[in-house]
Amino acid sequence: MPTMADVARSAGVSVATVSHVLNGTRPVLPRTRQAVLDAIDALGYTPNTLARSLVTSRTRSIGLAVSAISNPYFTEILQGVEAAALEEGYGLLIADPHDDPGHERRVVQLLHERRVDGVIVAPSPRPDDLVGYLARHAVPTVFLDRAVDAPTDPAFRFDQVHAENAAPTARLVTHLAGLGHRRIGLVAGLPGLSTTRERVGGYRQGLAAAALPCDERLVVHGDSEAAGAERATAELLASAAPPTALVSANNAMTIGALRALRARGLTVPGDIALCCFDDFAWADVFSPRLTAIAQPSRELGATAVRVLLERLAEPERPARAVRLPCSFVHRTSCGCPEEPGASTPGG
Structure with a gap:
């Protein structure tokens, strides 16, 4: 079985240099580091992680x-x-x-x-x-x-x-307001999470920027999961003055909201516009394609x-x-015509 000394001889460096490369304990020139890595690969050297952790108090x-x-x-x-x-x-x-x-x-x-x-x-x-x-x-x-x-x-x-959470959520709200919506609902996440708090804050900022009143009856909590969002959206739709547009605050809740809309026979965006926080692999497969905030x-x-x-x-x-900043991905669930490839920075 090859040893660290064998790696050092093959790479033409000291055992200490091999140790620095393996443990990250000191900067090593890129070409020297690569020579050590090449020697490790060629010899099939396997570091003794357990022994090393006893010496360094690190397990990597x-x-x-x-x-x-x-x-x-x-x-x-x-x-x-x-x-x-x-x-x-x-x-x-x-x-x-x-x-x-x-x-x-x-x-x-x-x-x-x-x-x-x-x-x-x-x-x-x-x-x-x-x-x-x-x-x-x-x-x-x-x-x-x-x-x-x-x-x-x-x-x-x-x-x-x-x-970022607040500014991208506000962007969804102002986008919907710009399309003429005056009653915009929010399916918010699990109470107590900072993401929930910040996205609710962004929703309110968006309403204020669009000069729209904030009706707290339009904010419901889907608890960051699909089943909770389905129940919360159904309650919102059953209210005396339901929203004409909806913002869902994460991808799982978007699924729940869509289920609730389908159960009531409502179409998107014909009967209600929908935007969501979180872009995901299926967002451009739905019909209509989902306008979303994409997180990095x-x-x-x-x-x-x-x-x-x-x-x-x-x-x-x-x-x-x-x-880290998010991106606004403009599709058609908001009620806008198709814009293939349209995506602009959020905030």
Whole structure:
């Protein structure tokens, strides 16, 4: 079995240089790094990860805790995390917290006990117990997609990576208002999530920008899942003054809203216009094709990995929040004529 010394001889470098390439402990010139990687590949060298972790206290693994992994949005985030981690030589351990605060704390603790170097978490609506655990154990953490309110305490060193939420939602509302709609409903997400709060805020901003009153009866909560959205949309449609246009605040709820519309025999956009937050693979397959806000899901995942690795390299630096822009994808469910390939930045 080839050893690190064999790799060093083959690459024409020192054993220390091979170690730096494998462990990321010191910058190495690109051509030297490539020579080491080529030697590793040619010799079939397999690092002794367990032995190395005992020496360095690092396992080169990352824990990822996101709910609803089956959701296409989180699936794409997972792909971004996995690709970025693999590129940096890190493995990935995955858990589903099910948006339950108690379960969330338990699964993240299990990841921590498996000695991951850090965790990336899409937090639940009430993550206080989780945040307390992470703070007590000084676990390097990036909160992904959903924000956690940061205290003024400078010791709060949890980084955050999210997409813009408010301005893109306002963009959907002003677009519908520009088409003549005056009663625009919102199927909002699970109460307590930062994404829900920010998208509801964006909805109100859009109404204000269009000089439309905000009727709170037009805001219903679909709890970020299809069945909840179907029930909430049905209630909204059964009201005395139903909306003429609807904004759905995530992809799963869009499916539920469409089911509720179909159950009442309503067509989109003939009877009611529809726009949604989250573009997904089927959005341009529906008839009509869905006008949507597209989040940079894979980029969010990859950015979370980069931010976590920067935290591992510099544990004492101040916490930071990274916001990525979304895109407005203009199709036909809003009532506009077909514009093939039309897509402009959101915000």
